[in-house]
Amino acid sequence: MDSLIWATLVSLAPYLLSLVAVFLFYGQISYLKKKGPIPGPSLVLPFIGNAVSLVRDPTRFWDAQSDLARSSHLGVSANYIMGKFIVFIRSTEISHRVFANVRPDAFHLIGHPFGKKLFGEHNLIYMFGQDHKDLRRRIAPNFTPKALSTYTSIQQNIVKKHLMRWLRDAEERPGEPIALRFLCRDINLETSQTVFVGPYLSAEAKEKFNFDYNLFNVGLMKLPIDLPGFAFRDARLGVERLVKTLGGCAEESKKMMRGGHEPTCLIDFWMQDAVMEEAAEGVAPRPYPTSVEIGGHLFDFLFAAQDASTSSLLWAVALLDAHPEILAKVRREVSRVWSPESDAPITTEQLREMKYTEAVAREVLRIRAPATLVPHIAGEDFPLTETYTVPKGTIVFPSVYESSFQGFVEPDRFHPDRFLDEKHDDQVYKKNFLVFGAGAHQCVGQRYAMNHLVLFIAMFTSLIDFKRHRTDGCDDIVYVPTICPKDDCKVFLSKRCTQNPSALS
Numbered sequence: 001m002d003s004l005i006w007a008t009l010v011s012l013a014p015y016l017l018s019l020v021a022v023f024l025f026y027g028q029i030s031y032l033k034k035k036g037p038i039p040g041p042s043l044v045l046p047f048i049g050n051a052v053s054l055v056r057d058p059t060r061f062w063d064a065q066s067d068l069a070r071s072s073h074l075g076v077s078a079n080y081i082m083g084k085f086i087v088f089i090r091s092t093e094i095s096h097r098v099f100a101n102v103r104p105d106a107f108h109l110i111g112h113p114f115g116k117k118l119f120g121e122h123n124l125i126y127m128f129g130q131d132h133k134d135l136r137r138r139i140a141p142n143f144t145p146k147a148l149s150t151y152t153s154i155q156q157n158i159v160k161k162h163l164m165r166w167l168r169d170a171e172e173r174p175g176e177p178i179a180l181r182f183l184c185r186d187i188n189l190e191t192s193q194t195v196f197v198g199p200y201l202s203a204e205a206k207e208k209f210n211f212d213y214n215l216f217n218v219g220l221m222k223l224p225i226d227l228p229g230f231a232f233r234d235a236r237l238g239v240e241r242l243v244k245t246l247g248g249c250a251e252e253s254k255k256m257m258r259g260g261h262e263p264t265c266l267i268d269f270w271m272q273d274a275v276m277e278e279a280a281e282g283v284a285p286r287p288y289p290t291s292v293e294i295g296g297h298l299f300d301f302l303f304a305a306q307d308a309s310t311s312s313l314l315w316a317v318a319l320l321d322a323h324p325e326i327l328a329k330v331r332r333e334v335s336r337v338w339s340p341e342s343d344a345p346i347t348t349e350q351l352r353e354m355k356y357t358e359a360v361a362r363e364v365l366r367i368r369a370p371a372t373l374v375p376h377i378a379g380e381d382f383p384l385t386e387t388y389t390v391p392k393g394t395i396v397f398p399s400v401y402e403s404s405f406q407g408f409v410e411p412d413r414f415h416p417d418r419f420l421d422e423k424h425d426d427q428v429y430k431k432n433f434l435v436f437g438a439g440a441h442q443c444v445g446q447r448y449a450m451n452h453l454v455l456f457i458a459m460f461t462s463l464i465d466f467k468r469h470r471t472d473g474c475d476d477i478v479y480v481p482t483i484c485p486k487d488d489c490k491v492f493l494s495k496r497c498t499q500n501p502s503a504l505s
Helices: 002-035 052-058 058-070 092-099 115-119 129-143 145-172 181-200 203-220 231-258 266-279 291-322 324-339 348-353 355-367 446-463
Strands: 078-081 084-089 108-109 376-378 394-400 464-468 477-479 484-485 490-495
Touching: 002 078, 002 084, 052 058, 058 078, 058 084, 058 477, 084 092, 092 129, 092 394, 108 464, 115 203, 115 231, 115 291, 115 477, 129 145, 129 266, 145 181, 145 266, 145 348, 145 446, 145 464, 145 490, 181 231, 181 266, 181 291, 181 446, 203 231, 231 266, 231 291, 266 291, 291 324, 291 355, 291 446, 291 484, 324 355, 324 446, 348 355, 348 446, 355 446, 446 464
Parallel strands: 084 394
Antiparallel strands: 078 084, 108 376, 376 394, 464 490, 477 484
16 A cells, blocks of 8 residues: 555656646736836745745845846845735835825835734724725814823823832942833833723733733734734734734723713823714714724724833933934933923923924934834835836835935934024924824824923933943844833933922822
8 A cells, every 4th residue: 555655656747836836826927927027035935935034134134135126227126025025115105105105006004014914904004085084084183282292291290200100220230331222112011002992901901901912013024824822823913812802992981981081091082072073963973993993993092002102212322322413412401491300291382392303203214214114005016117007915014214315415413403493404304204194194293202202301311321332343233122222221420419309190
């Protein structure tokens, strides 16, 4: 019997090898046909493509794509990853063309190459047309001056608490540098949870929430294998639990708002508006998102606020340490507006007065755009340029990071003054500042994000003296999944002010 099976396999071997050869040949021809005249690898592995290179060293992979795009007058380059043909976009003009054509018959924003499977169906980034406009209108009350003022109070209380903890850790480990990446992540996770869902997340729920969010973060950077035991599967299931938890918070908030309570967090402002819409007389109620759908949208907010803000806080510390003259100007401005020894919190009006500090925050975002790429998928064949049409199903990656180094005067220089009124660089080269996106899907919470970064810079520089623990390559870029310093931003910390701002407690 064994000899018969072996003989059969031997007889079939030429046919099997021929099928494999045809499969490899077809895959290669299909890739080259899609690639057309744009630069990219001449040969790719079937199905896997260059996925291993991407996962192993994302920075090198995307730098290589950028170099290829720079070599072409089109400003784009191609590659192949896990069965997906991809196009990297360095050109700002082409990036705007993608952002301006997010619709069913053009480009679909996906947030991640396998985002819909990972994030779930109920997510703001997958919406189009009137449904998308209606949801953004309903979200608008979450970011009014009154709402932002509420969030500012929450943000600085949490930032102050964590900064005091950092100083205690530094005192317990004198002479040792402290890595800030996970500490900044903890600040942002607590801030996001408290601002978005406030009292509706119990201490036990927060622990589970943090665990699931970490699964999500890890899965983002792994191969998209949706099988038991793989990080991608763990991430997808973690997101399902997170969305369910956030949906439950929305239900609890709605009960409170129906009872006439004042909003204390973002979901309260949202549900207050929902209750008012339901109660409007003479107006037929339009379908309102379900709790699960709202949970999905809240997760979208969380993802946007959490990882991008962690990146921004780290680069703010690294860049201010590298530019002591800019740090000194920040401290002088903040001290004219607010003192940590004044026993008073920073108000939203005082934040508006910190114009140079906000310029620093904007320059941090420009020179180190946290989310460097904004992936979209082509719903149909689309003429990306006059000579190249991107095929249906292609994942295109407009590079926000690359746009930040185009147009601006001395783009490689950390120069916050470019964002002050008298310079006008921010207006002249506005199209190149794509940190918050462009078009219909431009970030709805950008004012909240700016407030958070300005608050952190003002409080960190006022409360703490710091010095980077500099080593070779410490400021090299790594993806985790947003970009961060390679050494996790290691710093020496010491207390700066003589009195803690107890009013913030």
